[in-house]
Amino acid sequence: MNNNKIRNILTLEEKDLKELVRTGNISVCVVGVGRIGLPTAISFANSGFSTIGYDINANLVHMINSDDYPLKDEPDFDEMFHKAVQNKKLHATIDDKDAITNSDVIILSLPTPMDKNNIPDYSAIISVGKKLNQLLEQNSLVIVESTVEPGFIENELIPLIEGNGERLKVGRNLGVAACPETANPGQILRDFSVVPRLVGAIDKRTLKIVEEVYRHVFKAEIISLPDCKTANASKLTANVFRDVNIAFVNELAILFEKLGIDILTVLKACDQKYNFEVHYPGAGVGGPCLPVNSYQLLNSGKFLNGKLKLVKAAREINEHMPHHVIELLVDALNEAKKSVNDSTIAILGISYKPNVKDSQLSPAEYIVKELLDLKARVKIYDPFFKGEEAYSLKTENSLIDAISGSDGAILVTAHKEFCDIPPSLLVEKMRTPVMVDSRGVVDTAWAKKAGLVLRGVGREVIRK
Amino acid sequence: MNNNKIRNILTLEEKDLKELVRTGNISVCVVGVGRIGLPTAISFANSGFSTIGYDINANLVHMINSDDYPLKDEPDFDEMFHKAVQNKKLHATIDDKDAITNSDVIILSLPTPMDKNNIPDYSAIISVGKKLNQLLEQNSLVIVESTVEPGFIENELIPLIEGNGERLKVGRNLGVAACPETANPGQILRDFSVVPRLVGAIDKRTLKIVEEVYRHVFKAEIISLPDCKTANASKLTANVFRDVNIAFVNELAILFEKLGIDILTVLKACDQKYNFEVHYPGAGVGGPCLPVNSYQLLNSGKFLNGKLKLVKAAREINEHMPHHVIELLVDALNEAKKSVNDSTIAILGISYKPNVKDSQLSPAEYIVKELLDLKARVKIYDPFFKGEEAYSLKTENSLIDAISGSDGAILVTAHKEFCDIPPSLLVEKMRTPVMVDSRGVVDTAWAKKAGLVLRGVGREVIRK
Numbered sequence: 001m002n003n004n005k006i007r008n009i010l011t012l013e014e015k016d017l018k019e020l021v022r023t024g025n026i027s028v029c030v031v032g033v034g035r036i037g038l039p040t041a042i043s044f045a046n047s048g049f050s051t052i053g054y055d056i057n058a059n060l061v062h063m064i065n066s067d068d069y070p071l072k073d074e075p076d077f078d079e080m081f082h083k084a085v086q087n088k089k090l091h092a093t094i095d096d097k098d099a100i101t102n103s104d105v106i107i108l109s110l111p112t113p114m115d116k117n118n119i120p121d122y123s124a125i126i127s128v129g130k131k132l133n134q135l136l137e138q139n140s141l142v143i144v145e146s147t148v149e150p151g152f153i154e155n156e157l158i159p160l161i162e163g164n165g166e167r168l169k170v171g172r173n174l175g176v177a178a179c180p181e182t183a184n185p186g187q188i189l190r191d192f193s194v195v196p197r198l199v200g201a202i203d204k205r206t207l208k209i210v211e212e213v214y215r216h217v218f219k220a221e222i223i224s225l226p227d228c229k230t231a232n233a234s235k236l237t238a239n240v241f242r243d244v245n246i247a248f249v250n251e252l253a254i255l256f257e258k259l260g261i262d263i264l265t266v267l268k269a270c271d272q273k274y275n276f277e278v279h280y281p282g283a284g285v286g287g288p289c290l291p292v293n294s295y296q297l298l299n300s301g302k303f304l305n306g307k308l309k310l311v312k313a314a315r316e317i318n319e320h321m322p323h324h325v326i327e328l329l330v331d332a333l334n335e336a337k338k339s340v341n342d343s344t345i346a347i348l349g350i351s352y353k354p355n356v357k358d359s360q361l362s363p364a365e366y367i368v369k370e371l372l373d374l375k376a377r378v379k380i381y382d383p384f385f386k387g388e389e390a391y392s393l394k395t396e397n398s399l400i401d402a403i404s405g406s407d408g409a410i411l412v413t414a415h416k417e418f419c420d421i422p423p424s425l426l427v428e429k430m431r432t433p434v435m436v437d438s439r440g441v442v443d444t445a446w447a448k449k450a451g452l453v454l455r456g457v458g459r460e461v462i463r464k
Numbered sequence: 465m466n467n468n469k470i471r472n473i474l475t476l477e478e479k480d481l482k483e484l485v486r487t488g489n490i491s492v493c494v495v496g497v498g499r500i501g502l503p504t505a506i507s508f509a510n511s512g513f514s515t516i517g518y519d520i521n522a523n524l525v526h527m528i529n530s531d532d533y534p535l536k537d538e539p540d541f542d543e544m545f546h547k548a549v550q551n552k553k554l555h556a557t558i559d560d561k562d563a564i565t566n567s568d569v570i571i572l573s574l575p576t577p578m579d580k581n582n583i584p585d586y587s588a589i590i591s592v593g594k595k596l597n598q599l600l601e602q603n604s605l606v607i608v609e610s611t612v613e614p615g616f617i618e619n620e621l622i623p624l625i626e627g628n629g630e631r632l633k634v635g636r637n638l639g640v641a642a643c644p645e646t647a648n649p650g651q652i653l654r655d656f657s658v659v660p661r662l663v664g665a666i667d668k669r670t671l672k673i674v675e676e677v678y679r680h681v682f683k684a685e686i687i688s689l690p691d692c693k694t695a696n697a698s699k700l701t702a703n704v705f706r707d708v709n710i711a712f713v714n715e716l717a718i719l720f721e722k723l724g725i726d727i728l729t730v731l732k733a734c735d736q737k738y739n740f741e742v743h744y745p746g747a748g749v750g751g752p753c754l755p756v757n758s759y760q761l762l763n764s765g766k767f768l769n770g771k772l773k774l775v776k777a778a779r780e781i782n783e784h785m786p787h788h789v790i791e792l793l794v795d796a797l798n799e800a801k802k803s804v805n806d807s808t809i810a811i812l813g814i815s816y817k818p819n820v821k822d823s824q825l826s827p828a829e830y831i832v833k834e835l836l837d838l839k840a841r842v843k844i845y846d847p848f849f850k851g852e853e854a855y856s857l858k859t860e861n862s863l864i865d866a867i868s869g870s871d872g873a874i875l876v877t878a879h880k881e882f883c884d885i886p887p888s889l890l891v892e893k894m895r896t897p898v899m900v901d902s903r904g905v906v907d908t909a910w911a912k913k914a915g916l917v918l919r920g921v922g923r924e925v926i927r928k
Contacts, residue, residue: 150723150725151723182737194738195737195738196733196736196737198733221736223733223736225729225733226726226729229723229724229725230725230726230729230730230733231733233720233723233725233730234729234730234733234734237716237730237731237734238734238737238740240712241709241712241734241740241741242739244708244709244712244774245705245708245709247774248704248705248708248774248775251772251773251774251775252701254768255761255764255765255768255772256697258767258768259614259615259693259697259764260693261614261693261694261697262690262694265689265690265694265698266694266697266698266701267701269660269662269687269689269694269695269698270698270701270702270705272660272685272687273646273659273660273702274658274659275706275741276702276705276741277705277739277740277741297719300719300723301719303722304718304719304722308715308719309715309777309780309781310708310711310712310715310774310777310778310781311712311715312777313773313774313776313777314774316773317773317774
């Protein structure tokens with residue numbers, strides 16, 4: 001348990017608060033020590049705070065307490081993790097009471113996924129909200145780092161924590177703040193240093209404490225906002241901006257293929273303009289953030305007449321891209337006089353983005369499913385998922401295993417290993433030298449010279 | 465007429481070309497000496513080239529030849545204009561034969577507007593294309609600066625210039641290039657210096673000549689692209705990116721008003737993030753470029769199954785904004801217990817953007833029309849359109865004239881004069897102190913204090 005809970009953090013004088021922050025005499029609980037929660041807990045522990053990670057995953061809790069670092073593709077935190085555990089600044093528990101009642105600051109870093117109908121699923125955070133109603137001591141502070149819709153904290157979470165309001169009440173003895181995480185998997189340490197933190201709180205004294213604590217822990221700039229909903233709206237706006245702009249270039253990619261224009265050449269030219277922000281087309285937009293964030297915003301706007309048509313169109317376009325990749329494959333196979341249902345197709349990459357082990361909502365899933373529906377045989381290779389199981393298939397152990405004897409290869413993820421495959425190797429090893437490059441990493445002239453039948457998202461058709 | 469036509473620019477050796485460029489011994493004709501064409505002609509003339517402006521507007525031609533500078537809100541070119549005319553480097557004509565046959569380089573700077581159904585109207589450029597077929601000498605160079613759809617030059621313009629191909633033929637004795645202008649009205653001189661020029665041509669020797677000539681005239685970087693259609697696609701992509709992103713923030717603005725979130729606060733926070741590009745909401749997107757460019761792209765994609773749904777949604781959102789401004793006005797008037805059809809409404813600004821005299825496709829037009837339909841009385845004031853006629857109404861001579869006795873003011877354009885109107889002045893002069901600020905320039909706290917009933921696009925509702 002956390003031994004140095006000070007109690008009543010909400011009622012501290014500014015001078016006392018600063019001193020307790022400086023000396024690390026505040027106890028912190030991070031609820032949910034996963035992908036973002038664990039690096040957050042490590043950061044708090046290494047800033048001097050006695051930090052407890054609470055999670056329902058007993059295996060994860062055991063790994064942490066055994067000093068066994070669980071986030072292999074976030075190596076930056078490895079050393080910091082061991083230091084924090086060995087210094088007894090960080091430990092984990094599955095005991096909610098121990099974690100919550102003995103902490104001054106409760107940070108919620110719980111997943112906010114969506115269900116099969118793309119409706120945001122806040123059940124994890126709602127369940128913890130109910131526990132906080134029972135377990136949270138008065139004058140403690142709850143900080144929501146999970147990404148939620150603007151208004152969720154004010155209209156749903158706080159009423160759950162307050163319950164009948166007799167024991168706990170914001171404005172009186174309950175501090176609640178939003179500080180949505182803004183870190184990208186694979187570069188969390190960097191993002192903790194450079195991507196500004198958005199902070200909004202239920203009242204000024206709560207905001208003051210969060211600013212003080214977060215400034216002590218994170219190098220990144222703290223941007224204070226008028227309330228929780230504005231912080232959550234800002235987080236969603238910045239991410240949905242990306243989903244919308246990727247949809248824009250995906251839409252252009254499909255047009256430019258038909259017009260014989262190379263989109264990467266166009267984007268390179270546009271990127272020279274002072275007010276252009278470049279995004280790249282691809283096989284689709286996956287991961288735990290962007291697709292969900294767009295659906296969160298759509299859910300926020302569901303009461304609006306006409307809904308949010310631009311965000312909705314963006315989702316439709318990005319969700320169409322895996323099918324478009326199949327269309328490109330069929331076109332290329334056709335040129336090589338092969339039908340899909342007579343072919344073996346190698347999927348190169350299932351991570352939703354390069355150089356991380358994370359296949360959440362990856363376009364690869366749809367691509368594999370459609371290929372199987374078309375009666376193709378599918379081989380999967382991803383350097384981060386060697387010899388594992390993905391989409392009910394056993395993954396290959398090497399690129400060579402994947403491409404040997406195949407009739408088509410689809411590059412889904414621009415992992416480093418895939419960025420410099422010699423086209424001649426593909427031509428040599430494949431039964432039919434056909435490739436769809438969804439990420440624009442293959443040199444088209446080189447491919448043409450080697451005799452590879454190539455299609456790319458937004459690229460000119462190269463015919464032999 | 466241009467006296468130093470060299471003839472056969474297309475067949476020059478590189479060394480000779482460089483020397484002729486350096487010494488200004490090339491004659492240039494700019495077809496269309498309007499908003500962009502005249503600054504272009506001035507730039508060529510002041511770089512030493514004997515330049516002739518050809519236009520069907522006899523009045524404009526007369527002004528130019530009388531040394532009377534016509535572009536009052538582009539003052540940067542005033543002095544350069546007089547110098548060019550007085551040095552006899554620049555003159556204008558309505559005689560197409562004189563202009564075209566006596567020039568080595570023909571630059572098309574013709575308007576490419578759209579019709580009432582939002583279909584791009586290339587009639588001006590098509591008409592000149594037919595003239596070029598008759599008048600252009602062999603081995604001359606045609607450069608299209610007008611913004612056209614990718615493929616228009618290859619598929620429509622060149623066949624017109626070639627005709628039966630006996631006298632003129634690309635690849636043999638006709639050079640055609642695209643160099644779409646990328647200058648913003650009000651800051652053309654600056655943009656000629658800093659915004660890269662996109663150049664694509666029908667063949668390599670044509671590209672080489674355009675690069676050489678444009679590098680001599682413009683300080684901005686020259687970006688060479690593989691063909692004309694890629695240059696045109698790049699121009700449209702950079703502009704439609706803006707239309708789409710303005711639509712995104714307009715869509716958010718309407719949502720955030722309902723959620724009680726201030727969009728300017730959100731955008732300021734997002735703008736701190738390294739991969740965010742800020743755009744601002746408003747009363748709509750007007751001007752000669754963005755709306756037309758989106759419709760040009762939509763026209764390019766009309767053959768696609770499903771069309772370009774994101775670009776289409778963006779247009780729908782931006783075209784809805786003038787009506788949304790009326791909704792905000794009605795809401796504010798309601799708070800002041802006034803109905804629209806009993807009110808006098810002052811429109812502040814009819815330019816489509818701040819600090820220029822240009823009301824092309826301005827949202828003000830729709831706003832005025834809807835107000836008149838609702839039986840309001842409308843007063844218009846714009847510092848660039850004092851005492852003129854706009855939308856069949858006589859415009860006011862001053863801000864005070866416009867607001868005195870009015871029941872509502874709609875700030876449509878963020879002209880400098882409108883950015884620091886004291887709310888107390890509005891309260892003092894107006895009969896009913898109601899304002900809609902579509903551009904986020906009014907300080908909401910100040911307005912509240914002064915007793916102004918204020919609504920803003922994407923702003924929190926301020927109630928007294």
